[in-house]
Structures are given as C-alpha cells and as structure tokens.
Amino acid sequence: MRPNGILTFQWLCMAIAAMTMAACKPEIPSDVISERRMEQILHDYHLAQGMAENTPRAADETVDMLLYDYQHAVFRKYGITEEQFKRSMAFYCSDMDRLVRIYKNVTQRLEREADAFGVQTAEMKHDIYADLTQEGDTANVWADRDIVTLKPKVLENFYVWRIEADSTWLAGDDLVWRFQMLQLSQSGITALEVDMVVVYDNDSVRSAITHITTNPLVELRIKTPDGWQPREITGHAFLNVEETEGNYRLLILHHPILARMHKPESQRNPALKADSLANDTLTTDTIQADTIDKDRRLSPSEFLQQQDIERTIDVVKEKPFDPSTRKRGYPNRRGRRQR
Numbered sequence: 001m002r003p004n005g006i007l008t009f010q011w012l013c014m015a016i017a018a019m020t021m022a023a024c025k026p027e028i029p030s031d032v033i034s035e036r037r038m039e040q041i042l043h044d045y046h047l048a049q050g051m052a053e054n055t056p057r058a059a060d061e062t063v064d065m066l067l068y069d070y071q072h073a074v075f076r077k078y079g080i081t082e083e084q085f086k087r088s089m090a091f092y093c094s095d096m097d098r099l100v101r102i103y104k105n106v107t108q109r110l111e112r113e114a115d116a117f118g119v120q121t122a123e124m125k126h127d128i129y130a131d132l133t134q135e136g137d138t139a140n141v142w143a144d145r146d147i148v149t150l151k152p153k154v155l156e157n158f159y160v161w162r163i164e165a166d167s168t169w170l171a172g173d174d175l176v177w178r179f180q181m182l183q184l185s186q187s188g189i190t191a192l193e194v195d196m197v198v199v200y201d202n203d204s205v206r207s208a209i210t211h212i213t214t215n216p217l218v219e220l221r222i223k224t225p226d227g228w229q230p231r232e233i234t235g236h237a238f239l240n241v242e243e244t245e246g247n248y249r250l251l252i253l254h255h256p257i258l259a260r261m262h263k264p265e266s267q268r269n270p271a272l273k274a275d276s277l278a279n280d281t282l283t284t285d286t287i288q289a290d291t292i293d294k295d296r297r298l299s300p301s302e303f304l305q306q307q308d309i310e311r312t313i314d315v316v317k318e319k320p321f322d323p324s325t326r327k328r329g330y331p332n333r334r335g336r337r338q339r
Contacts, residue, residue, distance in 0.1 A: 033080065033088040039102050041085070043109055044074045046182055053214060067185075089184075093151060093250065100147050107147075107182065107254045137262040139168075150192070150239040150251040157239040163258065164232045171229045172263040178219040179257070181212065184250040192251060193238040196220045201229040218253075226263070233258070 028034065033041065048070035055066055075082060092099045132140035144161040151157060177196045195209040208220040224230060239251055 029091065031084070031087060032091045033084060035092075035098055035102060037078070038088055038092065039105050041074065041078050041080070042102065042106050042184070044077065045071065045184065046106065046110060048074050049183065049185075089250070093149070096149065099149055103147055103149070103182070103252050103254065107180070107252070110182075132257065132259060139260050140257050141168075141260045142256055142258040144256070146254065146256065148237070148253040148256075150237060150253070152239055152241050152249050154241060157241055159237040159253070160234065162232065162234045165230045169230055169260065170262050172224050172226050173230055174224050174261045174263070175222045175230070175233060176219060176259040176261070177233075177235055177256070178217065178259070179253050180255050181216055181218055182252040182254070184252070191240060192218075193240075194218060194220065194236065196222060196233065196235045198222050198224070198233050199231050200224075201231050204228065 049067060052066040052070045053063060057063070057066065072082070075085060092102065132138060134140060141163065143163055148159045150159060175196070175198060181192070192212045193209070194212060195207060197205060197207040199205055206222050206224070208222050210218065210220060212218050220235075237253060239249075
C-alpha cells in the first residue's frame with residue numbers, strides 16, 4: 001500500500017473510533033429537559049433558593065415553606081412540573097460531563113450578575129486569592145478538578161484530593177484551601193464536612209476541619225510552624241447520606257483555590273536568626289596595640305615579660321661564718337678534714 005493509502009487508512013480508523021465513542025454516549029431522552037434549558041432553569045432555581053434563605057419570615061414560616069413557594073414559581077415560569085425537573089436532574093446526575101458543563105455556565109452567570117448588582121458578600125468582594133497565579137510568594141497551586149458534585153448516595157457523597165509538594169514549596173509555607181458552594185435541595189439545608197491535612201518532612205501532621213450549612217464561601221487555613229517543610233496535602237469533603245424518597249439533593253463545589261504562602265527567610269530557617277557566636281573573635285587582635293613594635297611583633301616570651309605579672313621571690317641571707325663552731329672531722333673548704 002502506498003503512503004497516501006496508509007494516511008487515508010489512519011484517518012478512517014480515527015473517524016470510526018470517534019463515531020463509536022459518540023454512539024456510546026447516551027442521548028437525551030425525550031422526557032428530559034434539554035441541556036440549554038436546564039441551565040436556564042437551574043440559574044433561576046439557585047436565585048430562588050437564595051431568596052428563600054435570606055427573605056425575612058413570619059413567626060409561623062420556615063425556610064422550607066418559602067423554598068417550596070419559590071421553587072414552584074420557577075417551575076411555572078418555564079412551564080414544567082416538579083416531576084419533570086426531578087427526572088431531568090436524575091439523568092444529568094448520571095452524566096457527569098453534562099452536569100459539570102451545565103454548572104460551569106450557571107456559576108459563571110451567577111458570578112457576573114452578583115458582581116454587576118453588587119450583591120456579593122464582603123468576603124467575596126475583598127477576595128485577595130481570586131486572581132492568584134502559580135507564580136510569586138503567594139501562589140495558587142491547585143491541581144485538581146475545578147468543579148465537584150456531591151450527592152447523598154453511597155460512593156457519590158465524598159470527594160478526596162491529594163497534592164504533593166514540589167521544589168517550589170519552602171519551609172514554613174502557610175496554606176489556605178477555599179471554594180464556593182451551591183446547593184440544590186427540594187427541602188432543608190444540606191450539611192457538609194470539610195477537612196484539610198498537611199504532612200511535613202518531619203512526619204508531623206496538622207489539620208483543619210469545618211462544618212458548613214449555608215455559607216457559600218468555604219475556607220480552611222493551616223499555619224505552618226517556622227522551619228517545617230510541607231510534604232503533601234490532602235483534602236476531604238463529605239456529605240451525609242440522608243436522602244429520603246422523593247427528595248433530591250445536590251451539592252456543587254466550584255472555583256477551588258489552594259493558596260501557598262511563603263514566609264520571610266528569617267522565619268523559614270529559624271537556625272539562621274542568630275549566630276551562636278555573639279562576636280566574631282577574628283575581627284579584633286587579642287594582642288594589645290602598645291605591645292606591637294612598628295617593625296616586628298614581639299615573641300611570646302618577650303610579650304609575657306612585659307605583662308603586669310605579680311612575682312614573689314624568696315631571698316635567703318647566708319649567716320656569717322664562725323670558726324669556733326667547726327667540729328673536728330668536719331671538712332674544710334679544701335676538702336681536708338681538720339685534726
């Protein structure tokens with residue numbers, strides 16, 4: 001076969017593979033709301049949910065009562081029933097690619113509108129981490145999914161991530177994990193357990209944990225002791241399995257950030273804060289200046305002789321010689337004995 005034929009055969013194989021993959025992807029059933037329309041419905045649905053949670057209530061009203069009224073107002077606006085909405089949500093929850101695509105558009109639209117109307121919370125308005133990059137002393141080192149869906153079903157109610165530190169991480173780095181949260185619930189507020197754990201090179205472990213119900217902005221912080229080197233970081237999000245018949249619940253975690261913050265050099269390496277020697281003994285000469293001759297340095301013996309040293313000398317005075325005390329047989333100065 002000629003080269004052109006080989007190239008044509010390769011393109012044919014790729015086309016067949018693409019068609020096979022497309023055929024395996026389930027089509028949207030006729031009784032399921034279209035993806036584009038579902039995006040519009042969920043946008044209004046979350047606006048209605050926020051209104052229900054923040055609207056002042058009468059003494060005999062609950063959040064669930066207001067939530068029911070606002071949800072059904074959305075259903076009437078789009079001419080659908082609650083059963084159609086539930087059936088459509090069940091389908092999209094079974095196709096995570098479509099669900100993630102829908103919620104990416106929903107969250108982006110909600111953020112644009114919140115910014116335009118100035119209804120963001122004070123924390124979101126002053127979010128110093130929103131525009132972080134992977135460079136700099138404070139960097140966003142997140143390397144996992146941008147959007148996570150949690151459902152109150154076994155094996156679908158938790159999310160685990162893990163990031164290993166690399167050469168850009170330094171001793172003493174502080175860490176902040178934060179994300180935004182959307183809830184979709186027929187009734188009641190879903191509770192979420194979130195934690196972050198850091199393991200250091202010295203095998204020490206530090207963790208932070210929080211319990212969230214309604215706060216749309218979730219943040220966990222871990223302050224690293226000076227000199228400790230992070231080795232790996234893990235995080236967990238856990239949704240209790242409390243699903244009841246006919247009640248749909250869905251939790252969306254989006255726009256996650258893992259901020260890694262360097263410390264000054266003096267805090268990264270505590271051993272360098274102070275020298276164990278208070279003074280440098282080599283900066284001054286231990287020999288006093290007045291003992292140094294212009295032409296030569298004194299020898300050690302000469303130097304010692306010029307020091308102020310207390311000396312004690314014992315002087316023994318010899319007694320005058322008395323010949324009468326000489327005894328017979330005692331040798332004279334010439335070594336002869338006297339007779």
